[in-house]
Amino acid sequence: MLEKQLETPITILKKYYGYNSFRKNQLEIITAILNKTDTLCIMPTGGGKSVCYQVPAMLFEGITVVISPLISLMKDQVDTLNSIGVPAIYLNSTVSHADQGEIMNDIKHGSYKLVYVSPERLDSNQFLQFLQQLPIDLIAVDEAHCISQWGHDFRPSYARIGHLMQQLSSKPVIAAFTATATKTVAQDIKQGLMLQSPLDFVSGYERENLAFSVVKTGNKRKYILEFIERLKGESGIIYTATRKDVEELQPFLEKNGVQAVTYHGGMSEKIRNENQEKFIYDDEKIIIATNAFGMGIDKSNVRYVVHYQLPKSMEAYYQEAGRAGRDGENSECVLLYTSKDVQTQKYLIEQNASDLERKDHEYSKLQAMVDYCHTTKCLQTYIVNYFGDVAENDCSKCSNCKSDLEEIDVTTEALKIFSCIVRMKERFGVTLVAQVLKGSNNKRIKELRLNELKTYGIMKEKTEKEISELTQLFIAEGYLALTTGQYPTVRLTERAASVLKDGERVVQKVKPVKKEEPIHSELFEELRQLRKEIAEKEKLPPYIVFSDVTLKEMCKYY
Numbered sequence: 001m002l003e004k005q006l007e008t009p010i011t012i013l014k015k016y017y018g019y020n021s022f023r024k025n026q027l028e029i030i031t032a033i034l035n036k037t038d039t040l041c042i043m044p045t046g047g048g049k050s051v052c053y054q055v056p057a058m059l060f061e062g063i064t065v066v067i068s069p070l071i072s073l074m075k076d077q078v079d080t081l082n083s084i085g086v087p088a089i090y091l092n093s094t095v096s097h098a099d100q101g102e103i104m105n106d107i108k109h110g111s112y113k114l115v116y117v118s119p120e121r122l123d124s125n126q127f128l129q130f131l132q133q134l135p136i137d138l139i140a141v142d143e144a145h146c147i148s149q150w151g152h153d154f155r156p157s158y159a160r161i162g163h164l165m166q167q168l169s170s171k172p173v174i175a176a177f178t179a180t181a182t183k184t185v186a187q188d189i190k191q192g193l194m195l196q197s198p199l200d201f202v203s204g205y206e207r208e209n210l211a212f213s214v215v216k217t218g219n220k221r222k223y224i225l226e227f228i229e230r231l232k233g234e235s236g237i238i239y240t241a242t243r244k245d246v247e248e249l250q251p252f253l254e255k256n257g258v259q260a261v262t263y264h265g266g267m268s269e270k271i272r273n274e275n276q277e278k279f280i281y282d283d284e285k286i287i288i289a290t291n292a293f294g295m296g297i298d299k300s301n302v303r304y305v306v307h308y309q310l311p312k313s314m315e316a317y318y319q320e321a322g323r324a325g326r327d328g329e330n331s332e333c334v335l336l337y338t339s340k341d342v343q344t345q346k347y348l349i350e351q352n353a354s355d356l357e358r359k360d361h362e363y364s365k366l367q368a369m370v371d372y373c374h375t376t377k378c379l380q381t382y383i384v385n386y387f388g389d390v391a392e393n394d395c396s397k398c399s400n401c402k403s404d405l406e407e408i409d410v411t412t413e414a415l416k417i418f419s420c421i422v423r424m425k426e427r428f429g430v431t432l433v434a435q436v437l438k439g440s441n442n443k444r445i446k447e448l449r450l451n452e453l454k455t456y457g458i459m460k461e462k463t464e465k466e467i468s469e470l471t472q473l474f475i476a477e478g479y480l481a482l483t484t485g486q487y488p489t490v491r492l493t494e495r496a497a498s499v500l501k502d503g504e505r506v507v508q509k510v511k512p513v514k515k516e517e518p519i520h521s522e523l524f525e526e527l528r529q530l531r532k533e534i535a536e537k538e539k540l541p542p543y544i545v546f547s548d549v550t551l552k553e554m555c556k557y558y
C-alpha cells in the first residue's frame with residue numbers, strides 16, 4: 001500500500017504517472033479536494049481532469065467513487081490505473097451478478113482505492129446501502145454536464161446523484177468535472193449535485209497547439225483526400241453528421257487508397273469496439289464516426305479532427321475537435337462548411353426538440369455554430385469568447401489569422417443591406433434580402449412586389465452569393481440577428497442602428513479584390529523558346545520541361 005506520510009501530490013504524479021509537473025489548475029484542484037472543499041472544475045478536453053481526482057484518491061485514507069457515464073471509459077481508466085499499480089475496479093452492467101457480489105465484498109475489505117460506477121447503479125437501493133457501509137472520502141463526478149438539461153449529453157440518472165450523495169453518512173467531498181459548461185450548465189451542476197460552497201476552477205479554453213480552420217468547399221470529398229494526403233500516416237478522426245455519411249465516406253476513401261475504420265451507433269457493439277481499439281492502438285490511422293465516438297477516449301496522438309458537416313453547437317464542436325493534440329503537439333481541426341448542412345441541423349431540431357423553449361435554445365446554439373463559420377476574426381478567439389473567457393492574443397494559425405483577408409471599410413455595403421432589411425420590414429430571410437439587393441427577377445419577388453422597393457438592385461454589381469456572405473458576416477459580428485426557427489428572418493440590432501443613426505463606420509476583414517498579376521510577355525516568349533530548345537536537344541516531349549502555365553507562374557516573379 002502507499003506510504004501516505006511521505007506522499008504528496010507531486011510525488012504521486014511523478015511516481016505513478018511519470019510526469020514532472022502539474023498542468024494549469026491541477027494542483028489547485030487537488031489541494032482543494034484534499035482540503036475537503038467541493039469543487040467544480042471546467043477544463044478543456046485533454047486538459048488532464050482524471051489526474052485531478054485520481055491523485056487525491058491515492059492520498060485519501062478511504063475510498064473514492066468515480067461516477068462516469070460510459071462503460072468503455074470506465075474500463076479504459078481502470079485498466080490504466082491497474083497498469084500503473086493503483087488498485088481500482090468498476091461496477092456497471094457488464095459485470096455479472098456473481099462477480100459483482102465478490103467485488104463488493106473486496107471493496108468492503110479495502111482492496112480498492114477507486115471504484116468507478118455508472119450513474120444508473122446508484123438508482124438501486126441495495127447499492128446505496130452498500131455505499132453507506134464504505135469509508136468514502138471523495139465522489140468524483142466525471143462529465144458532469146450530463147446533469148443539465150441544457151448540456152449537450154443529458155442523462156436522467158445524473159439528476160439523482162446529488163440527492164443520493166447527501167444521504168451518505170461518510171460525508172464525502174464532491175468534485176465535478178466537465179470540459180464544457182456555459183454559465184447555465186455550471187449553475188445546474190452546482191445545484192444538481194448540491195455542492196456546498198464550491199470552489200470553481202475554470203481553465204482557459206485556449207488550446208495553443210490546435211490550428212482551427214473553416215473550409216467552404218463545394219467538393220468536400222476532394223478536399224478530404226488532399227488533406228489526408230498532406231498528413232499521410234498521421235492519426236485522425238473524421239466526424240460526419242449521420243450514419244449514412246459514415247457508411248458512404250469509408251468506401252470512397254478506400255477506393256482512393258485511404259484505409260479507414262468506421263464507428264456509429266447503428267453498428268454492432270462488437271465491431272464498434274474492435275474498430276475503436278484498432279484506432280486507439282494505432283493499427284488503423286483514421287476513424288470515420290458520428291458523434292457517438294469519442295467521449296472519454298484518451299488517445300494522445302490524434303493529429304487532426306475533420307468535421308464533414310457542422311455540429312449542432314459550439315459545445316459539441318469544441319469537445320469533438322478538442323480530441324486532437326492531447327499530447328500538446330501541433331494538430332489541426334477543420335470544419336467543412338456548406339449552408340446546406342445548416343438545414344440538416346435545423347431539420348434535426350424540428351424533429352427532436354420536445355417543446356418551444358427547447359427549440360429556441362437549440363436554434364440559438366446552432367446560430368453560434370453558424371456564426372463561427374462566418375466570422376472573420378481569429379477562430380480560437382471566437383471559441384474562447386464563446387465560452388466566456390478572454391483571449392490574450394489571436395492565435396496566428398487559424399484559417400482566419402492566416403487568410404489574406406484585408407480590413408476594409410464596408411460601411412456603404414452595410415448601409416445598403418441594413419436599409420433593404422428595414423424596407424422589407426424585417427420580415428424575410430437572408431436569401432430574399434440578397435435577391436432584392438441583387439435585383440433578381442424571380443417570381444416570388446414580383447409576387448411580393450419587392451422589385452418596387454428603393455433598395456431593389458442597388459448591389460447588382462455583386463453576386464447574390466457575395467451579398468449573402470456579407471449579410472452572414474454582419475450576423476456573425478452582431479450587426480444583424482436572426483429569429484429562431486426553421487425559416488429565420490433577419491433583423492437589425494442596436495449595433496446596426498448606431499451605424500444608421502450615428503454614422504459609425506463598419507470595418508471588416510473581407511476578401512480583397514483579386515488583381516491579375518502582370519506577366520512579362522517578352523520573358524514568357526524567351527522562356528518558351530528556351531524550353532523548346534531544351535526539349536529538342538534532350539529529345540524530351542515539351543510538356544516534360546515546363547508547361548506554359550508553369551512558365552507564366554515563373555514570369556510573375558521576375
Ligand code: ADP
Pocket residue numbers: 019020021022023026043044045046047048049050051298300326
Ligand atoms: P480530460 O479528461 O481532461 O479530457 P485526461 O484526464 O484524459 O483529460 O488527460 C489527457 C492526457 O493528458 C492524458 O494522456 C494524461 O495522462 C495527460 N496528462 C494529465 N496530466 C498531465 C501532466 N501534469 N503532465 C503531462 N501529461 C498529463
Ligand code: MG
Pocket residue numbers: 049050142296
Ligand atoms: Mg476525461
Ligand code: ZN
Pocket residue numbers: 377378379380381394395396397398399400401402
Ligand atoms: Zn487565429
